[in-house]
Amino acid sequence: MLAVRGGIGIGGALVLAVLLSACTAPTTPESSPTSSAPTTESTSSELAAPTFRLPLGCDDLVSTTDAAEALRAPATLVTWPSTADHASLDDIAVTAAGGLVCQWTVEPDNFSPTITTETYPAPRMVVQVLPDAASTWNPGWQDDAEATDTRDFGTTKAFASCGDIGCRANALVGSNWVQILIYNPGAQLTTTSLGSPDETFAHATPAFTSLFDRLASAGEPAPAWTPPTSAKPVASSCDALLPTDAAATALGGDNGDAGDGYVAQEPQKLPSVQTVAVQDIGALGCVYGPVGTSAVIAPLTITAVPGGAWIAPKILSNIPTGSTQAAVQLTGLPSSDTAILWCGVNDQQCQVLFSLNGQGIDVTTNALQDSPVSAHDAAIAAAEAIIARP
Numbered sequence: 001m002l003a004v005r006g007g008i009g010i011g012g013a014l015v016l017a018v019l020l021s022a023c024t025a026p027t028t029p030e031s032s033p034t035s036s037a038p039t040t041e042s043t044s045s046e047l048a049a050p051t052f053r054l055p056l057g058c059d060d061l062v063s064t065t066d067a068a069e070a071l072r073a074p075a076t077l078v079t080w081p082s083t084a085d086h087a088s089l090d091d092i093a094v095t096a097a098g099g100l101v102c103q104w105t106v107e108p109d110n111f112s113p114t115i116t117t118e119t120y121p122a123p124r125m126v127v128q129v130l131p132d133a134a135s136t137w138n139p140g141w142q143d144d145a146e147a148t149d150t151r152d153f154g155t156t157k158a159f160a161s162c163g164d165i166g167c168r169a170n171a172l173v174g175s176n177w178v179q180i181l182i183y184n185p186g187a188q189l190t191t192t193s194l195g196s197p198d199e200t201f202a203h204a205t206p207a208f209t210s211l212f213d214r215l216a217s218a219g220e221p222a223p224a225w226t227p228p229t230s231a232k233p234v235a236s237s238c239d240a241l242l243p244t245d246a247a248a249t250a251l252g253g254d255n256g257d258a259g260d261g262y263v264a265q266e267p268q269k270l271p272s273v274q275t276v277a278v279q280d281i282g283a284l285g286c287v288y289g290p291v292g293t294s295a296v297i298a299p300l301t302i303t304a305v306p307g308g309a310w311i312a313p314k315i316l317s318n319i320p321t322g323s324t325q326a327a328v329q330l331t332g333l334p335s336s337d338t339a340i341l342w343c344g345v346n347d348q349q350c351q352v353l354f355s356l357n358g359q360g361i362d363v364t365t366n367a368l369q370d371s372p373v374s375a376h377d378a379a380i381a382a383a384e385a386i387i388a389r390p
Helices: 064-071 089-096 197-216 244-250 273-280 308-316 375-388
Strands: 002-007 040-042 048-050 076-079 100-105 124-130 150-153 156-162 166-173 176-183 284-290 300-305 339-343 349-356 359-366
Touching: 048 308, 064 076, 064 100, 064 124, 064 197, 089 100, 089 124, 089 273, 089 300, 089 308, 089 359, 124 197, 124 273, 150 166, 150 197, 156 197, 166 197, 176 197, 176 273, 244 284, 244 375, 300 308, 300 375, 308 339, 308 349, 308 359, 339 375, 349 375, 359 375
Parallel strands: none
Antiparallel strands: 002 284, 040 048, 076 100, 100 124, 124 176, 150 156, 156 166, 166 176, 284 300, 300 359, 339 349, 349 359
8 A cells, every 4th residue: 555645855865845735736836026037048958047146156255265165175156056976955955946056076086185094075065045034034943943053154143053064044135045064974063074163164264154144145136936827837736736646656556555654854944945845836746655664765755946957958968977877768858858867876866857748857766675666667657657657
């Protein structure tokens, strides 16, 4: 038997807003009163796509000199979607909502950690800016409670703390929700590859201050991007997107009788930049899994993004060197649409991103113990089942 819950799927992190009842349809994002016209861009296939709602780019916000100071080594700016081995729905959602995603990276050969008794991964700095988010911003989490630690960066007071994966700063600048991560595993400890938390923030202060100051003087954001009228609205419910019978078949199971008892990751208690961005764009997220399972990671999550036909082509044209992500053929997908496939180590997790009817659809599968099908085959089967729907 298989149960389905509506919610918001956010990439490999699987931040699941799981409801106790049936699937829910997406809410229509409200337009915000702004002073300038929205901007769009066209891909080679003439697909309209959102751009940052402020007249700034990543290099306007942080100089390479300040980024290098923060990371203690020469830094290179890369912009989404060329920031990771595979597409993250976190970045997709922020971009689709008219936000900006930037990343400064360090080549491992140029990185000398402050302590050399262990091997440390080269750090990176990731910035996400979500405009028009004053009503939804929150200081974020520190361990299991709302963040309370603050630091001053110029005239901006930000909630700032360090944890397992690095040091974060979270601030509302004007109406812009700004989240910065210096990826530095073990940063809650006394000494890491970038030194102590105090040292990390001290070296990052020029970059953070520049970022906050530039956004503070940028003015009001342009209106939110709206999908072209030719794009078909996303399904009104999870069952309309992919019925549980079809999901069960893709996962190699039998839906059997209806039931309850589905167990999944608890909903996130406070919104993040990513979850708010998904809500802003009116995406529909669905989580599917066998009734009675205690798995924290659901075997199948699907997210449909209104007007997101631009997502797969944009990613395909910017796949980083060495990535395992590549174009894939899906049965029944029109030749005018695009599909890409990524699978992690040993195919434990796979993701298919494709365009269909003017939408962008993400299908992510996670291999469960004793599953009769691989995550790769389940992702392909679920995607093709969605394509085959009337």
